Amino acid sequence: MDAEVSERAQTDIERVRVEVYRSYAEQGHPPSRPAIEAATRLSPAEVEHALTTLAETRHVVLDDDGRIIMAHPFASIDLHFSVKGTHTLWWGGCAWDAFAIPHLVPGEHEVLVATTCAACGTPHAYVVGTAEPPAGDEVAHFLVPAAHSWDDVVHTCSNQRIFCTEKCVDDWLAATGNERGSVFDLATLWRLAAHWYEGRLDSPYVRREPSEAKAYFAQVGLKGAFWGLEE
Template identity: 85%
Template sequence: MGADTGEPTRADIERVRVEVYRGYAEQGHPPVRAALEAATRLSPADVERALAILAATRHIVLDDDGRIIMAHPFASIDLHFSVKGSHTLWWGGCAWDAFAIPHLVPGENEVLVATTCPACGTPHAYVVGTSRAPAGDEVAHFLVPAAHVWDDVVHTCSNQRIFCSERCVDDWLSATGNEHGSTFDLATLWRLAAHWYEGRLDSPYVRREPSEARAYFADVGLKGAFWGLEEPEP
């Protein structure tokens, strides 16, 4: 801990971040506070300060009671996607996150992702691996534009879903009164997920700059102002 400020150092905060992510990756849920304190050799107060800073800087999500509920691509609340690996069961934070987990977790080259269509309730399951996109005519629809993802991140993630078809997207939008966001195929979803979270289990982790994020979106085939790109969608 920094002697002058009484606050955890950057190195302390990074150690807590890595422990949270590795706990999710290895166990499917975040470590409890006592485990964080033991692993990092920080006091309970310093662990709480570090978690608060990580939440403020958008590395993790805490609920109103201070519980860790997300560290993208992992979640510990039901956001409509289960991800079954060879030894671990995860909640995926959204369609994007669920497809990302096999690319991030060592030794999990394929996982079984299960969800339901928000419009009609049809169940869908995909074997998602690291070598190619899963087959399927379903589409992903993301409701909240990239610039507003963190306005209410749980709401955002709850509305990054997979639908049977664009007709189901239209039916759901009509039923809910929401406006159309961004719709794309499973291959694009897979490309979006494939490298987005690289490095999050490692240290130090360096977040992409906004310009790098926009370039990534363009490279995987996304278009339009929804993704912060200049050309509007037709």
């Protein structure tokens, strides 16, 4: 009986996860608690348990009031990236997430990603599609090493930014007192985003093991201890 209950609970949790992702993908924002209850036919207590479990297992991010604020690559708070599709406007969770959305959402083969340089405030906009990286000489800078990305995931995501040049990165580091993280070009950012979130709109979704994540990072051209890789 306990095994049956556990299996049923896992099924309910997965149903809630899919509903959260479906709402973000189709509407650009997370579903309300009543909407989840209506879609899944679960009780308020069951929905609350599912969301808590999903947060604990890093499928969604809840704020201190229990509101859903992220389900990567989607966000419902401003983390410096807007993503405009044909019919939907999303907040991208970071540079990585913003570039990932067209690869994940069905029918959105190109989106307009808008942001500003974290150092000088210069606006940047890119048509990001699924066929090839966008043009641009700007660079991405990720502050928090991959192994610590979930220590404070909102802090991590808010510091995965695009800069005009490496000089802007250096200026920002000097102004903020932060240490240099990982710097790479837009083509590498696009490759990183392209397949990272595959399957998140499907069910069941199985997250990559750490060894698989490292292999993916190496495959897209990332190097060094920041990514858990050799130089």
